[in-house]
Amino acid sequence: DRALAALARGQVPAGSGDLLGEHAAAIAAGTDRVEWSTTSDGDLRCSVVARDRPGLLASVATALALAGLDVRSVDAASDDAGMAVEVFTGSDRFGRLADATGRDGAARGIVEAIAGEADLRARLAARAAAYRRSWRVDGPVTVTVDLLASTTATVIEVHADDEVGRFAQLAAILADGGYDVRTARATTIGDRIVDVFYVCDASGRIVDPAAIARLRTTVLEGLGAGTTPT
Secondary structure (H helix, E strand, C coil), rough: HHHHHHHHCCCCCHHHHHHHHCCCCHHHHCCEEEEEECCCCCEEEEEEEEEECHHHHHHHHHHHHHHHHEEEEEEECCCCCCEEEEEEEEEEECCCCCCCCHHHHHHHHHHHHHCCCCCCHHHHHHHHHHHHCCCCCCCCEEEEECCCCCCCEEEEEEEEEECHHHHHHHHHHHHHHHCCCEEEEEEEEEEEEEEEEEEEEEECCCCCCHHHHHHHHHHHHHHHCCCCCC
16 A cells, blocks of 8 residues: 555655665765664664675674664675675664663664674574463474575575564574675564565575475574474
8 A cells, every 4th residue: 555655755765775875975984883863664774784794794783682673674785995885774662762861772782793892693592582481382384485585595485483673583593594785675474474575695596495495494493493395
């Protein structure tokens, strides 16, 4: 409905391919930068410019999860000089990012995460464990691979139980496995998540059946779900 309304108004949002142009000034500065804004739908948007490195998406996503942002979508791009732009859009259900003080604190946490100055993953895992219901019965985890949705990346769709920082956990699993996430979409339906990642490995788009099997196994084992084909 929002897409049709935007088309009717002639206000089509910029895609991830425009990220570098939108943040050209910050990229030219060559320093880490975190900027907050609000979308027309009332969601929070956090734009991060930093020197690109393996696992950058996971580091920033973890810092944002600790700050209280429930990520719904991510767009990312990098230039030939090694600078990266990552734009996270989501909601803040507990109001921790409602004012400048909260956002400034989150920005400091993101800069620390970019620099690798804190073990944020352990903190996020501890928080997830604290919020996890002891009586909950784990639902199934499924990982599907789509080779038709993109000509530049391999698309994986993960269905699993929702937990604090689940998107950040998945980003970290992919980073540790040597995969590069080009863009992503996170959706929560009740107590379940459906997270979609556009990923590449060192060779680019993943099409080899054995490599696809390794990708699926990496995600399933990272979530503690075993390796049953799904």
